[in-house]
Structures are given as structure tokens and as C-alpha cells.
Amino acid sequence: MHFSIIEKGAFAVLVTAWVVWGSNIIGNTLVHAEPLKTPAYKVGGEAAAETPAKAVETAATGGGGGDALAMLSAADAGAGAKTFKKCKACHSTAKGGKNKVGPNLWDVVGRAKAGVPGFKFSGALKGLGGEWTYKDLDAFLTKPKKFAKGTKMSFAGLKKPKDRANLIIYLRSLSDQPKPLP
Ligand code: HEC
Structure with a gap:
């Protein structure tokens, strides 16, 4: 099976478009994933440091926790x-x-x-x-x-x-x- 110049050209354009589109997705993922990572981790850290029960206690005693x-x-x-x-x-x-x-x-x-x-x-x-x-x-x-x-x-x-x-x-x-x- 032989491809004409036009067919090859069209195929090349398709591949290029696919590569650009694909790398865009990867790029977006990297760019968006990075800033998300930090807050997501922080929330987890805070939750581990202060359990909900403790937070309630602190609120009920007006903070300080000793009263x-x-x-x-x-x-x-x-x-x-x-x-x-x-x-x-x-x-x-x-x-x-x-x-x-x-x-x-x-x-x-x-x-x-x-x-x-x-x-x-x-x-x-x-x-x-x-x-x-x-x-x-x-x-x-x-x-x-x-x-x-x-x-x-x-x-x-x-x-x-x-x-x-x-x-x-x-x-x-x-x-x-x-x-x-x-
Ligand atoms: C291992 C024994 C022990 C345990 C357990 C213990 N106490 Fe005591 N408690 C003492 C001793 C001994 C004193 C006297 C302290 C001193 O003279 O320094 C005392 C003193 C006190 C005083 C002061 C009394 C006064 O007349 O001035 C209070 C109030 C008190 N205890 C409440 C409690 C409570 C409530 C608990 C349980 C949460 C508790 N204690 C657990 C041994 C104990």
C-alpha cells in the first residue's frame, strides 16, 4: 500500500497535532498538579495534628484547653x-x-x-x-x-x-x- 504525498502530509499534520495536544495535556497536568499538592498535604497535616474531637474540646473551653x-x-x-x-x-x-x-x-x-x-x-x-x-x-x-x-x-x-x-x-x-x- 502506497501513500500519496498528500496523504503522508495529512498524516504528518495529524501526528503533529496529536503530539502537541498530548504534550499540552501532560503540561497542564504538571502545572496544575504542583500547586494542588501543597494545600492538599497541609490539610492532611492539620487534621492529623488536631483531631476533630480535640478541636471541639478546644472550642468548648474557649481555647487554651486547660479549662x-x-x-x-x-x-x-x-x-x-x-x-x-x-x-x-x-x-x-x-x-x-x-x-x-x-x-x-x-x-x-x-x-x-x-x-x-x-x-x-x-x-x-x-x-x-x-x-x-x-x-x-x-x-x-x-x-x-x-x-x-x-x-x-x-x-x-x-x-x-x-x-x-x-x-x-x-x-x-x-x-x-x-x-x-x-
Ligand atoms: C496514688 C494516690 C493518689 C491518687 C491516685 C489520687 N490522689 Fe489525690 N492526693 C493524694 C495524696 C497523697 C494527696 C496529698 C498531696 C500532698 O500532700 O502533696 C492528695 C491530695 C488531693 C487533693 C487535695 C486535698 C486537700 O485536702 O487539700 C485533692 C482535691 C485530690 N487529691 C483529688 C484527687 C482526685 C480527684 C483524684 C483522681 C482523679 C486523685 N486525687 C488521685 C493521693 C492520690
């Missing part, structure tokens, strides 16, 4: 009682309950810090002064060793504001006259 006080009115004493399982080994909760490794926690909200008779508090706790306000309980339970440097309470702390809010509301309930919410 459970804003959540107290919606907190759940029943859930707090469950969280208190972490504390039970060291703390009794009954009125007149005896001190264990840690002091009895009956009526602790509003109580003088380091004020339980018969319990040997550390200098760190005795040095705090004042009463256990909601705010101080929140700070102490977030990271005991940070709030009371040198405390002998061996507890890492509760990172989640919601856990602390529930727990604080539970502690508040350990009283004949629960203190008003802040």
Missing part, C-alpha cells in the same frame, strides 16, 4: 463517679471517711487546702493557701505536679476538660450543702 469550668453546668456527676475510680485507691469520699494514701475528699469543694485533720500533707500542698475553688481544683486535677510543685499525690492528671468537669461536679456532690456553681 473545664465552662462545662460544669452541663457536667454529669454519674460520669464523674466513674472517673473517680482512678482516685479511689487513695481517696475515701464518705463523710468522716478515713484518710488513705491521700486525704478524705468529703466536702472538698470550698474546703481549706491541706486542711484535713490527721493527714500529713506535703509542704507543697500546705504552701498553696486558700480554699479549693472550682478553678483551683480544675488546675490541680489537670496536672497535680504542675499546680503544686512537689506534691506527693502520684497522679499524672486528667487531660480532657470534660472528664475534669464531670469529676468536679461529682466532688461537689460529696456534701450536705453543695457549693453554688461558679
Whole structure:
């Protein structure tokens, strides 16, 4: 089979057109793919650094992440009682309950810090002064060793504001006259 000059010419034009069209597509892909790559990666990175749950927590506490006080009115004493399982080994909760490794926690909200008779508090706790306000309980339970440097309470702390809010509301309930919410 023989091609005429015209046929060959037409074929050449076709091939050229195809090559140009094809390289255009490749070119476009490269040009468009590059700038897309960076934002797409960034979004993924942010999502990994801050999970949605964490973001919600941060929003609910007004940022900072250390403050459970804003959540107290919606907190759940029943859930707090469950969280208190972490504390039970060291703390009794009954009125007149005896001190264990840690002091009895009956009526602790509003109580003088380091004020339980018969319990040997550390200098760190005795040095705090004042009463256990909601705010101080929140700070102490977030990271005991940070709030009371040198405390002998061996507890890492509760990172989640919601856990602390529930727990604080539970502690508040350990009283004949629960203190008003802040
Ligand atoms: C391993 C034992 C241990 C665990 C677990 C523990 N505590 Fe304590 N807690 C102590 C000790 C010991 C002290 C006294 C600290 C000091 O004198 O430095 C204390 C002190 C406290 C105080 C201050 C009381 C006061 O009268 O000034 C509060 C409030 C408290 N704990 C709450 C909790 C809560 C709530 C939890 C659970 C989230 C918890 N603790 C877990 C041992 C513990």
C-alpha cells in the first residue's frame, strides 16, 4: 500500500497535532498538579495534628484547653463517679471517711487546702493557701505536679476538660450543702 504525498502530509499534520495536544495535556497536568499538592498535604497535616474531637474540646473551653469550668453546668456527676475510680485507691469520699494514701475528699469543694485533720500533707500542698475553688481544683486535677510543685499525690492528671468537669461536679456532690456553681 502506497501513500500519496498528500496523504503522508495529512498524516504528518495529524501526528503533529496529536503530539502537541498530548504534550499540552501532560503540561497542564504538571502545572496544575504542583500547586494542588501543597494545600492538599497541609490539610492532611492539620487534621492529623488536631483531631476533630480535640478541636471541639478546644472550642468548648474557649481555647487554651486547660479549662473545664465552662462545662460544669452541663457536667454529669454519674460520669464523674466513674472517673473517680482512678482516685479511689487513695481517696475515701464518705463523710468522716478515713484518710488513705491521700486525704478524705468529703466536702472538698470550698474546703481549706491541706486542711484535713490527721493527714500529713506535703509542704507543697500546705504552701498553696486558700480554699479549693472550682478553678483551683480544675488546675490541680489537670496536672497535680504542675499546680503544686512537689506534691506527693502520684497522679499524672486528667487531660480532657470534660472528664475534669464531670469529676468536679461529682466532688461537689460529696456534701450536705453543695457549693453554688461558679
Ligand atoms: C496514688 C494516690 C493518689 C491518687 C491516685 C489520687 N490522689 Fe489525690 N492526693 C493524694 C495524696 C497523697 C494527696 C496529698 C498531696 C500532698 O500532700 O502533696 C492528695 C491530695 C488531693 C487533693 C487535695 C486535698 C486537700 O485536702 O487539700 C485533692 C482535691 C485530690 N487529691 C483529688 C484527687 C482526685 C480527684 C483524684 C483522681 C482523679 C486523685 N486525687 C488521685 C493521693 C492520690
